[in-house]
Amino acid sequence: MAIDEEERLTRASARFWKWGRQNPKSEPEGASTDYLISMPRKVVTVYIPLLIFLFVLLFPFYWMTITTLKSNEELYDYENYSPFWVAKPTLDNIYKLFFETSYPLWLWNTMLVSVVATFLSLVCAVCAAYAIERLRFKGARLTGMAIFLAYLVPPSILFIPLALIVFNYGLFDTPFALILTYPTFLIPFCTWLLMGYFRSIPYELEECALIDGASRFQILVKILLPLSIPGLISAGIFAFTLSWNEFIYALTFISSSENKTVPVGVITELVEGDVYHWGSLMAGALMGSLPVAILYSFFVEHYVSSMTGAVKE
Amino acid sequence: MASVGIHDVRKSFGSVEVIHGVDISISDGEFVVLVGPSGCGKSTLLRMIAGLEQITGGEISIGERVVNLVPPKERDIAMVFQNYALYPHMTVQDNMAFSLKLAKAESAEIERRVKEAAEILGLGAYLERYPRQLSGGQRQRVAMGRAIVRDPQVFLFDEPLSNLDAKLRVQMRTEIKALHQRLTTTSVYVTHDQIEAMTMADRIVVMHDGIVEQIGSPLELYDHPANMFVAGFIGSPAMNFIEGRVARDAGETRIVSADGVRLPVPQTLQAADGHKVVYGVRPEHIELANGAGGVPAEVSVIEPTGAYTLAFVKMADAEVCAMFDERHAFRPGETISLAPRTDLVHVFDAETGRRL
Numbered sequence: 057m058a059i060d061e062e063e064r065l066t067r068a069s070a071r072f073w074k075w076g077r078q079n080p081k082s083e084p085e086g087a088s089t090d091y092l093i094s095m096p097r098k099v100v101t102v103y104i105p106l107l108i109f110l111f112v113l114l115f116p117f118y119w120m121t122i123t124t125l126k127s128n129e130e131l132y133d134y135e136n137y138s139p140f141w142v143a144k145p146t147l148d149n150i151y152k153l154f155f156e157t158s159y160p161l162w163l164w165n166t167m168l169v170s171v172v173a174t175f176l177s178l179v180c181a182v183c184a185a186y187a188i189e190r191l192r193f194k195g196a197r198l199t200g201m202a203i204f205l206a207y208l209v210p211p212s213i214l215f216i217p218l219a220l221i222v223f224n225y226g227l228f229d230t231p232f233a234l235i236l237t238y239p240t241f242l243i244p245f246c247t248w249l250l251m252g253y254f255r256s257i258p259y260e261l262e263e264c265a266l267i268d269g270a271s272r273f274q275i276l277v278k279i280l281l282p283l284s285i286p287g288l289i290s291a292g293i294f295a296f297t298l299s300w301n302e303f304i305y306a307l308t309f310i311s312s313s314e315n316k317t318v319p320v321g322v323i324t325e326l327v328e329g330d331v332y333h334w335g336s337l338m339a340g341a342l343m344g345s346l347p348v349a350i351l352y353s354f355f356v357e358h359y360v361s362s363m364t365g366a367v368k369e
Numbered sequence: 370m371a372s373v374g375i376h377d378v379r380k381s382f383g384s385v386e387v388i389h390g391v392d393i394s395i396s397d398g399e400f401v402v403l404v405g406p407s408g409c410g411k412s413t414l415l416r417m418i419a420g421l422e423q424i425t426g427g428e429i430s431i432g433e434r435v436v437n438l439v440p441p442k443e444r445d446i447a448m449v450f451q452n453y454a455l456y457p458h459m460t461v462q463d464n465m466a467f468s469l470k471l472a473k474a475e476s477a478e479i480e481r482r483v484k485e486a487a488e489i490l491g492l493g494a495y496l497e498r499y500p501r502q503l504s505g506g507q508r509q510r511v512a513m514g515r516a517i518v519r520d521p522q523v524f525l526f527d528e529p530l531s532n533l534d535a536k537l538r539v540q541m542r543t544e545i546k547a548l549h550q551r552l553t554t555t556s557v558y559v560t561h562d563q564i565e566a567m568t569m570a571d572r573i574v575v576m577h578d579g580i581v582e583q584i585g586s587p588l589e590l591y592d593h594p595a596n597m598f599v600a601g602f603i604g605s606p607a608m609n610f611i612e613g614r615v616a617r618d619a620g621e622t623r624i625v626s627a628d629g630v631r632l633p634v635p636q637t638l639q640a641a642d643g644h645k646v647v648y649g650v651r652p653e654h655i656e657l658a659n660g661a662g663g664v665p666a667e668v669s670v671i672e673p674t675g676a677y678t679l680a681f682v683k684m685a686d687a688e689v690c691a692m693f694d695e696r697h698a699f700r701p702g703e704t705i706s707l708a709p710r711t712d713l714v715h716v717f718d719a720e721t722g723r724r725l
Contacts, residue, residue: 266441
């Protein structure tokens with residue numbers, strides 16, 4: 057029995073030493089990160105914070121999902137039903153959302169407005185950023201600052217004068233009201249993001265292309281834009297998300313139900329007086345946030361690399 | 370191919386003039402190196418030839434045509450940049466074909482020329498690779514290939530070798546020279562490395578603080594430097610300078626240093642007695658004196674390199690470097706007797722720096 061005991065101890069200690077730092081010399085390169093190598097420490101420094109983050113980020117989605125699937129009876133009764141679980145799943149709320157409101161139309165409107173506004177803003181921002189960063193005309197710095205200042209003016213101040221303009225142009229209650237006003241905050245934002253990105257591309261490439269016989273426009277299209285794809289993607293995602301979630305302009309400039317966007321439609325049509333249709337509200341929020349989440353997950357690598365300013369050779 | 374004319378060219382950035390009237394005429398097929406310390410305006414001058422900088426005053430012509438207001442793409446030039454400036458998102462093939470595609474050349478013609486250039490530079494196996502997959506030397510070759518395919522009037526090189534390691538630099542230096550001998554395209558090459566200039570150039574233009582100090586073949590500059598700057602810049606190790614005065618007595622001319630050491634000079638020297646001068650002698654033109662008449666020198670450091678021996682000594686109150694073909698084992702502190710080769714020393718006016 058003593059031998060077994062010893063063997064077990066040896067094995068346990070072996071396991072322990074495998075976790076801990078056994079022989080510092082045999083550790084892989086980059087010894088400055090070796091505190092990440094031992095397992096118990098890795099749990100404390102990496103996995104537990106990661107789990108907390110994950111919980112904080114995913115809990116709203118979970119809450120939206122279970123609320124969507126609950127019947128009203130279950131939703132308002134915490135005594136007999138657990139608030140964290142669904143006893144009798146139902147699709148009634150989703151049915152109500154899709155067939156008793158104009159939700160599909162709202163989704164379509166949001167998509168249309170976001171895509172067109174993002175595209176417009178990107179085109180303008182690319183031209184603006186290139187001109188400010190590379191043409192170096194007189195007052196380029198000043199223009200850059202002015203654009204940035206324009207971004208700092210909050211929409212809650214701007215929406216009243218903008219409403220006047222929208223109304224006078226006869227755009228009120230049309231998708232154009234949003235497609236043309238969203239770029240007021242998207243263009244400054246994208247311009248600044250792209251200016252930083254363009255700056256990281258060596259100037260010699262452009263000079264070389266200039267000697268090779270390219271025009272300014274060809275340089276932009278054939279050299280600069282292919283190299284700025286990560287920057288364009290992150291600017292695009294940002295612009296898309298901002299337009300997708302925009303609330304004040306959409307609330308002010310749109311009145312008829314069939315022209316509303318998701319954030320406005322859900323709030324205005326699923327809250328009747330003091331009656332909140334929680335199930336359908338949550339269903340609407342869930343369906344509304346999924347496209348953006350999916351978009352992010354596809355481009356996350358580009359997005360991170362452009363945020364951290366990855367300059368490539 | 371074409372000649373390049375630079376006439377009284379000036380360049381100002383704002384109110385600061387950095388190039389103060391430069392005249393250089395480069396003949397057809399010549400390999401001219403612009404050399405000078407950093408900030409002397411050599412790169413700016415090259416960029417003006419390329420059309421990347423505007424010309425503040427004067428005239429630059431390529432062939433018969435004045436190009437002051439001609440945009441870079443119409444100047445028919447090719448430029449190799451210090452960091453190669455290869456397009457990272459294009460393969461080697463596309464990099465080399467880019468200018469031809471922009472010029473709307475036929476695809477068969479493009480392919481033929483790219484293939485030809487790749488063959489000259491030994492890049493045949495790398496045509497499908499991206500710049501990031503190449504080594505420094507290969508990238509350098511691609512940058513040259515990009516210039517070659519265009520078959521331009523003039524090649525411009527802006528310190529193309531300074532990003533390479535020492536060994537590769539020597540190798541590429543020879544390759545560029547061989548390439549020029551083969552293509553005989555007029556080339557303007559900017560470098561701060563005087564060895565590069567000496568080994569590659571048909572003619573060297575030494576620049577300093579925005580002016581041309583001297584233009585000449587490598588050996589002309591070495592043998593007959595116009596002034597102290599050129600004398601000190603060309604040659605490695607650099608020329609030694611000793612301050613002194615001209616002394617004529619009993620029909621013999623000497624330079625006497627501040628502490629009274631008498632240095633030998635050619636008797637043909639044209640300078641008044643007592644004139645303040647700087648005595649210049651190259652390390653390789655100092656010999657060990659046998660017998661009397663040598664100049665005493667105290668050894669501070671000996672550097673044996675195998676091929677030659679460098680001795681840093683204190684002579685006539687100045688730090689002097691001497692270079693011997695033989696191997697010597699002097700001790701630090703030892704006093705030796707040195708003899709500058711009288712026919713090869715230079716005497717400069719102390720005030721103007723000009724050679725007398």
